[in-house]
Amino acid sequence: MTMNTDSFIEPEAFTTGAALVLSILYFLVQFRRTSKINAKLSSHGPGVVLPPHVKSYIPFLGSAIEMGKGTRAFIAKYSARLNSPIFTAKIAGNHCLFIGDPDHVTMVYRYTKYLDDFTLQKTFTRNVLGIVDKADEHECFYSDGAKQINKKLYHKYLFSDEELTKSVGKTQKIFQDLLPNLLDEKCEGEWSKYSLFAMVREYVFKASVAPLISEYIATNQDVEAFRTFDKDIPLMFAEAPAFLTKKATHAREKLLENISNDKFMETGSELTSERKALFNSNQAFIRSTLGVLFASVGNSTPAVFWTLYHIIADEDALRAIRAEVDGIVKARSGTNAHEEPFALEELDKMVLTKSAFTEALRLYHGAFTTREVSTDFVFDPKKPGQSKYLIQKGTRIMAFAATLHHDPDLFHDNLTYKYDRFAPKMDKDGNVKPPEFSKNGKLISEPTRFFGGGAHLCPGRKFISYEMQALVAVLLIRFDMKLVASSDESPPQIDYSSQGVGVSHPDKDPTIMVRLRT
Template identity: 25%
Template sequence: MTTIPSSILLVISGLAATYVFLRFLLTFTQDAKEPPALETAIPFLSPMIGMRKKGKFYVDLRDKFNLPIYTLRIPLIRLYIINSTELIPIAQRQVRTLDFAPMKAKVAMNVMGASPDGRKILVRDQNGVEDFSYAIMFDKAIHPAVTPGPQLDAMNKLSVQKVSEALETLASQAPRPLRLFEWVKKEITFATTEAVYGPKNPFSDAKIQEAYWKFEPGIITLLLDLYPNLLARESVQARKDIVDAFNDYFVSRGHEQGSAFVQAHHRHKIDQGVTGKDVARFEIGGIIAILSNTTPAAFWVLYHAISDATALEECRREIIACCRVDGDICTLDITEVKASCPILLSILKESLRFHGIGTSVRVVTQDHGGMVMIPGPVQHSSKPAYGENVGEFQHKRFVRSPERKRPTPIAFRGFGGGSTLCPGRHFATTEVLTFVALMIVRFDFEPTKGEWICPKTDKAGMQGTIAPPNEDVKVQIAPATGELAGKKWNVVLSGSDKGIELSVEDIQ
């Protein structure tokens, strides 16, 4: 008979004792008033392992346990995860009990690399607002510049012009092959930053664009402060290059020729006492906000508009209906596109739903502390909210029609919601719609592989709210044939003081 060596027996009994202790700890430290704690295989540790699956982890837990809200216990912190769509507005209304400002301060300190003085500004109470007043006052400071009205129109007009110029250049090169994501990334980064930063835009230097895409993958390592100088060296160096370029920009007063948005952000920094190179460091947060989601969003909206023949035909038809032809000149007013192209807008929202990976996070400032999380993928895969075909990309899902059940608006988290609702949504949407509308009326597309194969997204990091594709899509583009072939394009934005419905907050 074989016997088990005593050392192995010792390890097994040690593990069993640890397991019993952890289970005991979980049960006896869980308050009856808290949402139920999930019975995970190894208390405290299993959730940490599961989180590697990112958004899918929370979707799997929703499907397995079917709870409206639950507690996940990981070492040192409680996470309260909201599944129920109805609970979202209730949680979002508790603006200071469930507060994003402390989290934003942490992001700002670590990711932007604030100096010791800058760190103090991020956490302090200024003018009696309360702690973290920098973050709390930020939204108010930039609000007029990004809300529908003349200031936003001015920034939108510049972005429309830059997108239109990029497509003019592309038209002069077509037919040609294109690596779609690489190209979209480059052109959208340029158009967006030109519109925001103006004629002295630091991103007009290709090296600074490259630096941003080197910086981005290290954001989470920087945020968690996981030895970034060792584990995210490339990112730290790239951040330094961006900060140097933006320091030159602010010192030479480049922002004074930029958008109302960059000016409002700059004024906020100065009013809060930010000085020296921190003015440039604090811009890093703004750069992440404007670039990280806009580029994958533009890619996916374009991809889904051109890779489905029916969607392409229907979308083209509604855009062509907005074109005014006068001799050789075809004029397209983007304000009309926004108002009269419901299929294109639906593809945009469906792309954000289908490829959305963002989670809204709030810090609990009372009782046991911890964090409340609203994972976007849980809402975006909800059958009660979207119906049985929730797993499919439906290009007309968001088009209002008597034949179709309207998706529950609260369950659309493409732009987040509540106090952290994306303030740049109207700007970003105008740019993406302009870009895709022009692409599909001006060009024809053939996948180089002979068929459209939708890239997977499971390699996406956690820094953005829309997953970029794992690999690029190669296409052959050619000038579009048809009634508008050979026309000269005049793209305008006549202006609007009304936004379009992009989140439930826009409806209320």
């Protein structure tokens, strides 16, 4: 008996047929998807389009790797290439919207009724702080205690002059206690070398944590534990594999253990005591306190570093700011005028010092203001030549403030650090006026967005400004400082691995030389 092979399909024919069927199915799915999108666009009126999308063929990660090499450059590149003020891209599995036009960065504050700002905060508390219990999460976000903390306690302790006088005074006392450690007793009058970022990290951590949270966790061990924890927060937030965040997780548990210790409350601040009284869950209090710790020093450390670095690196800035501080000290009466803590009124007069700080934030503030779109809405740029865009539910809006802060039409010579850019100026009639920023002939009343906006305006913005000015002032009246040239002669740049969470860290720690002022 012979078999009729003609009744079988040849492998090549089967492959061709399967490919044809799959192609037809693919085009049918695409056609149906396109039809649904067109119908949705039409329902919002004429001229509404979807933002252009950056194509990437890397599964899950999408454009994350390219963005990680420089966020601002990534946004500028694709906004120009796609000729659009906004565009979308896949980042680590998320459909993200980026804003390339500086004038639209603040859209997250104007379309709040369509946006959910709690989703990502909950992701942070769950993945970074370890708050996984639903009851604890509810207590941190929705309880009457949480509302009291956000509306009353932070305003009381971080805004009122009475409480700021106490906390900033304690901060300066800690600075004064730490400063002798900068000098080598065996080499009086000689230069001593220090790593600037490491020095700032220790000083800012201890001087912030002790008055605001508790003296018990203002130790060298806690400084080191927080450094390890802070370094991997972006990975923890993104739910990276456990082996990549093992050290950070261990450091977090060490910090939580110290916060749980009875001595923490015994040496706790009044703010900490009042916060504790408003929590029903001890775990919610302990882990949310770790969040307060991060908020207290996570951004202030790099902000103070960049300010000090540029003041020391620029002879004109150093000379002018030192003269400003000296003038305030000389106006005092008494024989120990240079040893007295600076009053808030004196810090308010340090306009060049504050300008130097603001300029550092302008250049190095690298945080996203991120919102989840909860309801479809149409974004209307209201600018000639720009379309209306449908922003779909589930999109993650990634508003990068650095796009605004580097706007060349708003900030002349926008890539250059200018210590006096934000200082008051004297007009032709000899009157001192605050700095003015304009674009296209229009005065811009709020040219920067360092501390968020709306309901999420950073409550600690006054404290960090005073803290920075106090540290700079104390250092300048007591020490001479200069940079040690590195072997490659290149200044520190932004460490892009840490960008997106807050103020950018440096990619290397420059060495400074310090001695008692002559």
